[in-house]
Amino acid sequence: MTTKPLRIGMIAGEVSGDILAAALIKEIKSRHPDAIFEGIAGPRMQALGFNTLFEMEELSVFGLVEVLGRLPRLFKVKREVLAHFKQNPPDIFIGVDAPDFNIPIELNLKANGIKTVHYVSPSVWAWRQKRVFKIKKAVDMVLAFLPFEKAFYDEYDVPCRFIGHTMADAIPLEGADKQAAIAELKLDPKQRYVAILPGSRAGEVGLLSASFLETAILLKQRFSDLQFVVPMVNEQRKAQFLAIKQEVAPDLDVIVLDGHAREAMAVADAVLLASGTAALETMLMKRAMVVGYRVKPMTYKIMLRLMKAPFVSLPNLLANKEIVAERLQDDCQPEILADEMAKLLEADNAKLMAHFTELHKLIRCDADKQAADVVLELINDKNNARLKTGK
Known part of the structure; x- marks a missing residue:
């Protein structure tokens, strides 16, 4: 008896989701090489044969307003x-992050008998907590990387599996190899470096680049x-950044890289970055950092009213205290950011690195294997239920 290949629907909304989804696809394909994946994907997913209906950039919007x-x-x-x-029901649908887009889709598909998974918990514990009731209706399982x-x-009796984070598995506990990264990027090993990451979305780059460049000056x-x-x-983001640099800091010597974010972190003595998954990656790479972030004023006012968590950056959320400086909105100013960065460049950060290592261990749980196990278990459960009912 022949069996049809698995068909798995997935939607990723930004770079971090593309990374997670690509790792999950690799793991599933190692067990089911003929599995078919389709939906909305980034370049890493597409490189694995993913059939994308729209480009991921379509969903890369941030802020409420x-x-x-x-x-x-x-x-x-x-x-x-x-x-x-x-019209083409998949065996399962996996929404990767992008909750405001994915959860309504999951709710609709689940109502039509399709198993659904949400990979990366929305920050319901931090703000808009009532979303948990919609999530409960929308998904068969939440895959969470924070314990x-x-x-x-x-x-709230919502099915959830803590699986850790794929980057915590991929990055060695000792962190980055600085000399190897310097060699790969063909940089001067005698130089000291600061990495600047103003975000992956147009809105982030637009709001943060000027302040980050002025900090660099x-x-x-x-x-x-x-x-x-x-x-x-x-x-697109490179052109946007260079246009801002031409206005703000035309004479500042900056090495702009096509990709290579991890290598940029590795060569750095300190990192200035937008809040997001990059802060987690920098922590795993064992690099000191300052997190800066800004949104439109109206968005910020709304977020302040809805926010429950005391922090926004993932290292601080994991530690449940401020172990890295996060300077937001009116505090995301060049003078403030430069002072915080200078502290890191002048300090012995050994204690901070030890703390980073402990947090690294906490979320190093073979995430790709665990995620694939959950997805395939749900598909098997659905297939077994069909056999019993004859449908």
Whole structure:
């Protein structure tokens, strides 16, 4: 008897989701080489043969107010994706992060008898906590990479598996190999480097690049031997950043990289970055960092009212205290950021690195294998139920 290959629907909304999804696809393909994946994907997923219906960039919007102008297009994408999956039902659907887009899709598909997984818990424990009831209706399983997230979901009887993070498995506990990264990027080993990561989305790059570049100017005045490396996720963000640099800091010597974010972190003595998964990656690479972030003023006012968590950056959330400086909104200013970066460049950060190592161990749980196990178990459960009912 022949069996059809597995068909798995997936949607990733940004670079971090592309990384997670690609690792999960590799793990599933190692067990089911003929498995078919389709939905919305980034370049890493597409490199593995993923059939993407739309480019991931379509979903890369941030902020509560900022998304309003994109709503008509987002609704159109959502309608077309839903129509595709209803006409061609997958064995399972996996929404990777992007909760405001994915959870309504999961809710709709689950109502139509399709098993659903949400990979990366939305920050319901931090803000908009009532979303947990919608999540409960929408998914058969939440895959969480922070240990306290499972405890939160357990309170509401939402199926959840703590699996750790794929980057924690991929990155050695000792962190980055600085000399290897310097060699790969063909940089001067005698130089000191600061990595600047202003985000992966257009809105982030637009709001943060000027402040980060002005911070670099101030740092260069204090530390004449510093060189700045700026990895950009794609050509669009690179062009956007260079246009801002031309206005703000035309004479500042900056090495702009096509990708190579991890190597940029590895060569750095300290990292200035936007809040997000990059902060987790920097922690795992064992590099000192300052987190800066800014959104539109109205978005910030709304977020302040809804926010429950005391921190926004993942290292601080994991530690449940501020172990890295996070300077947000009005505090995300060049003078403040430069002062915080200078402290790191002048300090012995051994204690901080030891703390990072302990947090690394906490989320090093063979995430890809665990995630694949859950997905395949849910598919098997569904197939077994069909056999019993004859449907």
